Amino acid sequence: MLPSIISKLHYFRSHRSILLSKLQILLLYHTSPRSNPQFPHRVSLHPSRTQPTTSFPGNPSPTHFEKSIFETETVLETLNSYANDWKLALEFFNWVESECEFRHTAHTLNRIVDILGKFFEFEIAWELIERMRINGCCLPDHTTFRVLFNRYVSAHLIKEAIDAFVRSNDYNLRDEVSFSNLIDALCEYKHVIEAEELCFKKSWGDQYRDVLLCFNVENTKIYNMILRGWFKMEWWRKCREFWEEMDKRGVEKDLYSYSIYMDIQNKSGKPWKAVKLYKEMRKKGIELDVVAYNTVIRGIGISEGVDVAVRLYKEMAELGCSPNVVTFNTILKLLCENGRYREAHRVLDLMTRKGCPPNIVTYHCFFTCLEKPREILRYFDGMLDSGVRPRMDTYVMLMRKFGRWGFLRPVFILWDKMALHGLSPNECAYNALIDVLLQKGLVDMARKYDEEMFSKGLSPKPRAELQTKMADEGSGDG
Numbered sequence: 060m061l062p063s064i065i066s067k068l069h070y071f072r073s074h075r076s077i078l079l080s081k082l083q084i085l086l087l088y089h090t091s092p093r094s095n096p097q098f099p100h101r102v103s104l105h106p107s108r109t110q111p112t113t114s115f116p117g118n119p120s121p122t123h124f125e126k127s128i129f130e131t132e133t134v135l136e137t138l139n140s141y142a143n144d145w146k147l148a149l150e151f152f153n154w155v156e157s158e159c160e161f162r163h164t165a166h167t168l169n170r171i172v173d174i175l176g177k178f179f180e181f182e183i184a185w186e187l188i189e190r191m192r193i194n195g196c197c198l199p200d201h202t203t204f205r206v207l208f209n210r211y212v213s214a215h216l217i218k219e220a221i222d223a224f225v226r227s228n229d230y231n232l233r234d235e236v237s238f239s240n241l242i243d244a245l246c247e248y249k250h251v252i253e254a255e256e257l258c259f260k261k262s263w264g265d266q267y268r269d270v271l272l273c274f275n276v277e278n279t280k281i282y283n284m285i286l287r288g289w290f291k292m293e294w295w296r297k298c299r300e301f302w303e304e305m306d307k308r309g310v311e312k313d314l315y316s317y318s319i320y321m322d323i324q325n326k327s328g329k330p331w332k333a334v335k336l337y338k339e340m341r342k343k344g345i346e347l348d349v350v351a352y353n354t355v356i357r358g359i360g361i362s363e364g365v366d367v368a369v370r371l372y373k374e375m376a377e378l379g380c381s382p383n384v385v386t387f388n389t390i391l392k393l394l395c396e397n398g399r400y401r402e403a404h405r406v407l408d409l410m411t412r413k414g415c416p417p418n419i420v421t422y423h424c425f426f427t428c429l430e431k432p433r434e435i436l437r438y439f440d441g442m443l444d445s446g447v448r449p450r451m452d453t454y455v456m457l458m459r460k461f462g463r464w465g466f467l468r469p470v471f472i473l474w475d476k477m478a479l480h481g482l483s484p485n486e487c488a489y490n491a492l493i494d495v496l497l498q499k500g501l502v503d504m505a506r507k508y509d510e511e512m513f514s515k516g517l518s519p520k521p522r523a524e525l526q527t528k529m530a531d532e533g534s535g536d537g
Contacts, residue, residue: 129161138170143451143483144515145178152187156196163191165200172203176210178516181219192230201236208244217253220244238274242281246288254285282310287319295327314345321354325361333358349375353385357393365393384415388424395428417442419450426457432469435460439473448480455487462495470495486517497524 134155141148152171155161168191175184184207191197204227211220224241227233245254258276282305289298302320305312317340324333337355340347347355352375360368368390376382387410394403403425410417422442429435435457442449454477461469474492477484484492489512496505502524509519 129155129159131164131166134161134167135170140481141483142174143485145174145180148174163196165197168197169202169206173206176207179214199230201232201240204232204237205240208241212244212248212250217250235274239280243284246284246291249292251285251288251292254288279311279313279316283315283319290319290323298323314348314351318351318354321358325354325358330358330362334362349380349383349386352380353389356386357389360393365397368393384418387415388420391421392424395424417447419447419453422447432461432466436469451482451485451488455491458491462491462498467495467499486512489517490520497522
């Protein structure tokens with residue numbers, strides 16, 4: 060555990076107060092005599108001081124320093140570290156409340172609800188929300204229900220999401236904001252047909268009719284959400300039809316409408332049409348923001364070349380629209396896609412000088428296009444040195460890439476770095492590692508990670524190699 064703590068010291072060197080708080084949590088937990096605890100079969104929702112149910116270290120009398128050091132940001136960071144192990148996350152949530160007298164906020168409540176929803180533990184999430192309300196600790200807010208909508212809809216539990224919207228009335232949160240969040244969740248996770256039915260057809264039965272009729276859906280915001288939903292579905296013909304339908308219904312198109320439709324044209328392979336829309340906006344006198352410019356820069360870069368995109372970037376700056384990190388990432392991605400890595404690296408240096416330090420997406424541009432493992436790992440280390448923290452999908456992308464090339468050692472280097480930075484692997488990371496191991500014929504080692512994955516409640520892919528081996532062992536025992 061010491062390397063993990065040292066790694067966190069390196070990462071949080073510019074955030075000392077957060078660092079000290081998180082180190083306090085980690086040391087208090089991981090130096091407990093009950094290290095590497097075995098979880099009980101059933102995780103208790105309710106913490107108890109007399110008979111602790113969590114496997115976090117019991118400490119009936121924390122010092123004043125220990126009690127006061129736990130700030131909301133610290134607890135959130137720690138919950139993020141346990142995002143792929145809901146039992147451990149919930150135990151920590153209870154432990155820091157009961158043993159360290161931390162008073163949870165809506166932010167920490169929303170984070171644990173999100174983690175529980177990720178693993179379909181919705182019943183526990185609702186019990187926790189109610190417990191927080193009864194205890195007077197914190198009340199759910201619009202973000203709480205937005206999290207629930209997102210988790211329900213991502214699991215294709217549409218009726219449950221609508222029921223959650225109805226239930227939001229118990230907390231005085233059933234209003235236009237919650238309704239918009241529900242529609243947004245449906246469109247985000249490709250349930251646009253259901254979103255249209257809720258908004259325009261009201262075809263969800265008598266029990267929902269009165270609830271849904273009281274909300275105004277004839278506004279640009281709702282139409283933009285549905286347009287973006289068809290975009291997520293990649294139903295390009297439906298996108299065009301809906302765009303035209305907005306005109307027929309007299310819906311005023313705003314900057315966001317144009318930005319979405321320009322993005323649709325880019326993604327549907329018609330970037331020149333995005334440029335045409337850009338010119339149309341200029342004629343109408345619509346003032347472009349940085350988001351719209353970023354979309355046009357991408358479109359013009361694909362259709363007319365990266366040099367033209369750079370000229371548009373300079374024009375944008377001259378017109379007083381300051382570029383952001385997405386602007387630089389867009390140009391950098393175009394350069395990488397054209398193999399112009401030296402220029403891309405100069406853009407990387409320019410970003411910091413312009414007050415737009417690179418983020419993880421910046422480095423993804425390099426990782427996606429580079430083809431030498433050592434070069435990728437060098438950029439990865441440079442990313443860590445700059446203080447940019449990799450996401451789980453960063454590890455998964457690189458592990459799969461190395462696996463396709465037949466390299467096993469870089470995969471384990473990344474796996475170790477993941478643990479070093481306090482990240483708990485998710486099912487995609489496990490599956491990527493297991494796939495590489497099976498590709499190399501390391502069946503026993505693959506089975507070990509497959510079992511570890513299953514023990515955490517993650518879903519392993521069905522694999523013929525592992526099933527055949529287990530079947531052979533079973534027949535051998537007979």
